[in-house]
């Protein structure tokens with residue numbers, strides 16, 4: 001279950017959904033006022049914990065020095081976020097384009113927007 005390479009976006013979403021509580025799932029489907037954004041951030045948080053936290057820090061609190069503190073990532077630079085996450089940066093930040101779908105990255109972006117709150 002470590003690698004989702006080759007799975008469709010839907011399958012991957014299913015794997016993630018299985019990790020969420022059934023109650024939360026149901027609520028999200030029935031409650032129309034439930035902001036989709038917070039659900040996205042919730043999924044992004046899980047992805048972040050799996051894929052990014054060992055470098056970028058628990059709850060996005062960077063251990064310091066080299067690693068970008070994602071809480072300070074400019075909110076108006078969505079393009080740059082997708083570019084850097086998909087293709088990596090400076091050989092320090094690994095590329096995720098073949099591991100994460102664009103939807104996954106969008107979820108993580110939503111989480112980054114939340115500043116870990």
Ligand code: HEC
Pocket residue numbers: 048051052053054055056066067068070073080081084085089090092093094096108
């Ligand atoms: C192996 C450690 C490592 C992992 C894992 C990692 N990163 Fe990074 N990341 C870095 C480092 C180091 C930098 C700073 C790169 C630089 O600017 O030279 C960075 C930079 C970034 C940046 C800023 C790029 C920019 O445009 O300046 C973003 C956004 C980012 N990471 C997101 C993520 C996300 C999202 C994940 C999980 C999918 C992730 N990173 C996983 C090490 C990592």
